[in-house]
Amino acid sequence: MTGYLVRRVLELVPTALVIIAASFALVRLAPGSPFSSEKEISPEIRRQLEAKYGFDRPLPEQFVRYVRNLLQGDLGLSTKYPQRSVNEIIATGFPVTLSLAAVALVWSLLVGMTAGIIGAVRQNTVWDHSAMMAALVGISVPSFVLGPLLVLLFSLRLQMLPPAGWGDWRHLILPGLTLGTIYAASIARLTRGGMLEVIRSDYIRTARAKGLAERLVITRHMLRGGLLPVVSYLGPAIASMLTGSVVVEKIFNLPGIGPYFVDAAFNRDYFLVMGIVLLYAFFLLLMNLVVDLLYGLLDPRIDHA
Amino acid sequence: MATTTDTVLEVCDLRTHFHTDDGLVKAVDGVSFSVRRGETLGLVGESGSGKSVACLSALRLVPTPPAAHPSGVIRFAGKDLLTLPERDLERLRGNRLAMIFQDPLTALNPYLSVGRQLTEVLEVHEGATPAAARRAAIEMLTRVGIPAAGQRIDQYPHQFSGGMRQRVMIAMALLCGPEVLFADEPTTALDVTIQAQILDLIGELQASLGTAVVLVTHDLGVVAGTADRVAVMYAGRIVEEGTTAEVFANPLHPYTQGLLASMPRIDTPSRQRLAAIPGLPPDLGQLPSGCPFHPRCQQAGDRCRQAYPEVVIASPTHRAACWETEAVS
Numbered sequence: 165m166t167g168y169l170v171r172r173v174l175e176l177v178p179t180a181l182v183i184i185a186a187s188f189a190l191v192r193l194a195p196g197s198p199f200s201s202e203k204e205i206s207p208e209i210r211r212q213l214e215a216k217y218g219f220d221r222p223l224p225e226q227f228v229r230y231v232r233n234l235l236q237g238d239l240g241l242s243t244k245y246p247q248r249s250v251n252e253i254i255a256t257g258f259p260v261t262l263s264l265a266a267v268a269l270v271w272s273l274l275v276g277m278t279a280g281i282i283g284a285v286r287q288n289t290v291w292d293h294s295a296m297m298a299a300l301v302g303i304s305v306p307s308f309v310l311g312p313l314l315v316l317l318f319s320l321r322l323q324m325l326p327p328a329g330w331g332d333w334r335h336l337i338l339p340g341l342t343l344g345t346i347y348a349a350s351i352a353r354l355t356r357g358g359m360l361e362v363i364r365s366d367y368i369r370t371a372r373a374k375g376l377a378e379r380l381v382i383t384r385h386m387l388r389g390g391l392l393p394v395v396s397y398l399g400p401a402i403a404s405m406l407t408g409s410v411v412v413e414k415i416f417n418l419p420g421i422g423p424y425f426v427d428a429a430f431n432r433d434y435f436l437v438m439g440i441v442l443l444y445a446f447f448l449l450l451m452n453l454v455v456d457l458l459y460g461l462l463d464p465r466i467d468h469a
Numbered sequence: 470m471a472t473t474t475d476t477v478l479e480v481c482d483l484r485t486h487f488h489t490d491d492g493l494v495k496a497v498d499g500v501s502f503s504v505r506r507g508e509t510l511g512l513v514g515e516s517g518s519g520k521s522v523a524c525l526s527a528l529r530l531v532p533t534p535p536a537a538h539p540s541g542v543i544r545f546a547g548k549d550l551l552t553l554p555e556r557d558l559e560r561l562r563g564n565r566l567a568m569i570f571q572d573p574l575t576a577l578n579p580y581l582s583v584g585r586q587l588t589e590v591l592e593v594h595e596g597a598t599p600a601a602a603r604r605a606a607i608e609m610l611t612r613v614g615i616p617a618a619g620q621r622i623d624q625y626p627h628q629f630s631g632g633m634r635q636r637v638m639i640a641m642a643l644l645c646g647p648e649v650l651f652a653d654e655p656t657t658a659l660d661v662t663i664q665a666q667i668l669d670l671i672g673e674l675q676a677s678l679g680t681a682v683v684l685v686t687h688d689l690g691v692v693a694g695t696a697d698r699v700a701v702m703y704a705g706r707i708v709e710e711g712t713t714a715e716v717f718a719n720p721l722h723p724y725t726q727g728l729l730a731s732m733p734r735i736d737t738p739s740r741q742r743l744a745a746i747p748g749l750p751p752d753l754g755q756l757p758s759g760c761p762f763h764p765r766c767q768q769a770g771d772r773c774r775q776a777y778p779e780v781v782i783a784s785p786t787h788r789a790a791c792w793e794t795e796a797v798s
């Protein structure tokens with residue numbers, strides 16, 4: 165198991181290098197430059213600025229320097245916010261984004277799995293049809309519609325939750341629901357499909373033949389196999405919740421990392437864009453690894469020796 | 470001869486019908502049989518004749534839908550299993566009425582250790598503590614011939630061979646010492662060399678526990694060595710029933726005669742082509758009128774095409790449903 169883990173982590177190194185090189189190239193080859201919008205600056209100041217960030221050096225040299233700094237955990241300086249390092253910006257914004265994704269994840273799992281299990285166990289009943297109809301709506305409604313609707317209901321009408329901004333955990337509820345709903349819908353469908361496959365299997369008939377009560381048949385015998393498709397979906401889903409938080413953070417005016425990412429891309433804030441891209445990539449790789457390990461724990465036929 | 474008070478399970482006029490897209494399939498259509506304490510009843514017939522559905526119906530394990538709730542009466546321990554509340558039936562399943570299946574790989578849960586799948590039976594039916602259940606499970610695994618059961622109990626089904634898996638299934642079914650065991654083709658998925666071992670094992674445990682066994686098979690050879698009595702099924706009905714000796718010595722129904730003729734024997738050269746029953750097993754959704762066997766029957770006459778045969782009684786224990794056979798005994 166430890167050997168497997170070490171091997172998997174080592175395998176990530178070339179992947180990470182490719183991601184770093186590709187994102188560096190893409191960011192640098194994009195038209196424009198960090199200082200092109202500020203027309204007023206003189207060529208003199210511009211040269212000084214470029215020297216400060218090392219943009220006057222040849223590209224290969226800049227890349228090597230970037231990777232060297234990266235290895236020391238230094239993501240460089242922002243060109244838009246010169247007094248702040250990329251590390252600082254991520255350190256303030258990312259915890260908010262991460263908490264938002266966590267709320268969205270819990271909500272989507274709770275709702276999605278419940279709806280999917282009910283749909284499968286009560287297949288072709290009113291329960292099943294309503295759950296799957298709700299899932300269809302959940303998948304179809306975009307967050308810039310759902311978000312304002314939730315604010316209208318829970319903040320303006322019921323006055324239960326703050327409509328926007330940042331403070332304590334209560335500010336995360338509505339954004340979390342907005343972000344999580346679309347995933348809840350996908351998880352509901354995956355759960356239902358996985359469970360239905362298991363329900364028809366021979367070993368469920370055996371479990372019933374043993375005299376187990378239906379509740380035990382479901383919880384002990386069906387869930388494991390039935391939820392495996394959801395587990396494989398979680399890796400990409402979590403990564404996509406992190407990146408997908410951009411819109412939700414804008415709607416609810418949350419100080420997460422998302423809005424910085426959009427601004428940085430518009431401003432050609434080279435190091436900030438790179439930093440956030442690499443952060444997302446890191447999480448995607450991490451989540452896929454975690455999911456593989458989880459899968460191995462759930463399915464004894466997979467041997468991570 | 471055993472008295473009727475020995476009868477542990479009595480199935481009367483069992484009917485299980487499926488409502489499928491292709492219409493009504495009468496998988497089991499008026500089946501009656503009974504088993505006595507410690508006895509083995511062989512339930513024989515071609516694939517698709519309704520043997521599995523008959524057994525599953527007795528435990529109410531047929532999925533509804535597509536099946537309608539089985540009709541008839543199944544008497545066990547003074548109750549009718551077909552009308553028993555679900556909760557009461559759960560207390561009997563896996564406890565006093567057990568079942569083992571054809572494919573032990575798919576019939577065992579791949580995600581749970583073998584031990585867990587055994588101990589839960591004892592926990593549910595006997596309220597055993599985890600430690601006591603584990604001890605009993607190891608003991609039972611040893612008894613069915615699993616070497617080093619103390620270690621293997623923590624392994625998963627995929628770590629066992631086919632024969633060993635079926636032993637695990639048998640251990641699981643017999644943990645609570647059931648009065649009736651339905652064994653649905655328990656050796657069909659196994660190597661020939663292992664088949665005899667498994668049948669012997671079932672026989673041994675049956676003798677020591679006094680369990681009645683309904684042994685389902687399409688192979689008369691299996692029945693010859695193990696069953697006390699034989700019931701032959703065709704198209705959802707029992708067409709002949711008798712002691713094994715009676716049925717083998719004096720098969721009344723042309724279908725039984727055909728099955729016996731197509732049985733490989735030691736006294737005929739193996740090269741010789743077996744006399745298979747002509748034609749195909751019937752489509753249960755579109756049965757012919759009269760005797761469902763008549764399209765394949767060389768002795769069929771006009772009566773056979775018109776009405777289902779009356780019962781011919783050859784002895785108090787031997788009967789068949791055929792218009793053409795003579796009840797000589």
Ligand SMILES: Nc1ncnc2c1ncn2[C@@H]1O[C@H](COP(=O)(O)OP(=O)(O)O)[C@@H](O)[C@H]1O
Pocket residue numbers: 487489494496514515516517518519520521522523532535536753
């Ligand atoms: N779940 C089901 N849905 C529809 N038809 C079924 C189902 N299970 C069994 N049947 C039908 O019942 C008939 C008897 O099947 P079965 O009892 O499995 O036969 P056997 O065990 O004798 O080979 C078959 O014709 C089959 O098509």
Ligand SMILES: [Mg+2]
Pocket residue numbers: 517520521522653654
């Ligand atoms: Mg069968």
